[in-house]
Amino acid sequence: MIGVVRDLGYAVLRFIDHLGKLTIFTGQIVRALVTPPVRVRVFVAELFNLGVLSLVIICVCGLAVGMVLGLQGYNTLVRFGAENSLGAVVGLSLIRELGPVLTALLTTGRAGSATTAEIGTMVATEQLDGLRMMSVNPIHLVVMPKTMAMICVMPLLSALFIVFGLAGGYFVGVNLMGVDGGTYIASLQSAVDYYDDVAGSLLKALVFGVLVGLIATYRGYTCAPTSAGVSSATTSTVVIGSVSVLIFDYFITALWGV
């Protein structure tokens, strides 16, 4: 019993310790953001690595999720004679919930883990220490551009996921199930509100971008300088990032109604 309490106490202390360090880390990133020089080229390269290289997985998954939603939605709605509302169901599901959440989970798995592994490897091979010895702040050169790129690409990828999802739903509903195309679009248009749904969805994706960006870079930056340390940090980025996204999703929905 004492052992359980001790382990629990240790876990809580470690969590608080990490939370404090993450806060300091975030402060360092913000300070690096407003400190010259401006790292435009590195930032653009990170946009490419995190964003452009994630396009295929985001588009394919968006299409697949939209098609499944179209099929499930039609099969459910047709029982109540409400298949004309398929556009609204697919649209609202994707825009309010599935788009930002699934994009964040996919990006955590692909770009977040890659970010942690890259920074972790730089720690293990003393590249970050090498930068320090050249009077270059590794947070300014390596961490800040990656975090900012993650924050920028997340809403864009989420929007793309939603567009492909809507197209997938349209394809299944209209082309396979025989729902009228005009009805699908009209139902979508009348149900989706720009500020409540679309802007809220992008805001949610932005918050997820901050979360995933911070967790991925923090885990890499603080990982043990060994191959096992890098591996462990990469795994924890995926686990902690995914769980955090789902928990924050609940609170954003509950508090902001998005």
Add this chain to the structure above:
Amino acid sequence: MNRGAEEDAHVTFTGVDMAFDDRAVLRGLSCQFPRGKISVILGGSGSGKTTVLRLIGGLVHPQRGCIVVAGHDISQLSETQMYVVRAKLGMMFQGGALLDSLTIFDNLAFPLREHTRMGEAEIVAEVHANLAAVGLSGVDDLLPGQLSGGMIKRAALARAIITHPEILLVDEPFSGLDPISVKRIEALLHRINRERHITMLVSSHHIPSTMRMADQVVLLLPEGPVAGSPAELQRSADPRVAGFLNEEREEEPRPETPGAMHEGAAP
């Protein structure tokens, strides 16, 4: 410690304690490293050789004691304040620590682009001059992963000296190298020291190279450091010194890293 030696010291340790968690690495270390000379920090694995270099670079901070580097007491300096001191330092890491996403040319050009207003033509000339100084050519467009162990060390050395540092920290330059590469690096360090008058601090446990190239040797033993010229150490009646030198000699010339590539095996 005489006054002349104190004034001539470029780096001074006074009563430095350093521990990682509960494991004490250095206990009350006091020693000096003279200006413009090659000082080799000798000791077994885990004796704190690399830690001494990392302390000088401000990459780790001592729990107690004072470290003066080029006139700056760095023991309490913040990371930002350390950048001023590091402008006078160059460091060659054991594994090179070259940025693996950049080519060798860009790795060498990196500190110049960051800290100078040199034009691209000047940078090209400076990079090629420093690559030539370490005996490398035709490697501009190669990535660090495409070089052999010895070539990586030489490229790392070129990057460390490209900003003309006053003090050069060299961590285990001979580890994982074959005997020919060891001699090449040894001659290189010696030549750079003589030509550029750089204060060099080299961590090593390679006895023959140490004895050939060092002006001063600081032997880190569990009981405390023993400092002197190579000849003084070899003549030393101290059984700990003789014991260490003989023990290490018996193990040579075995390379430290069994998987390390032979220099000639590079693509």
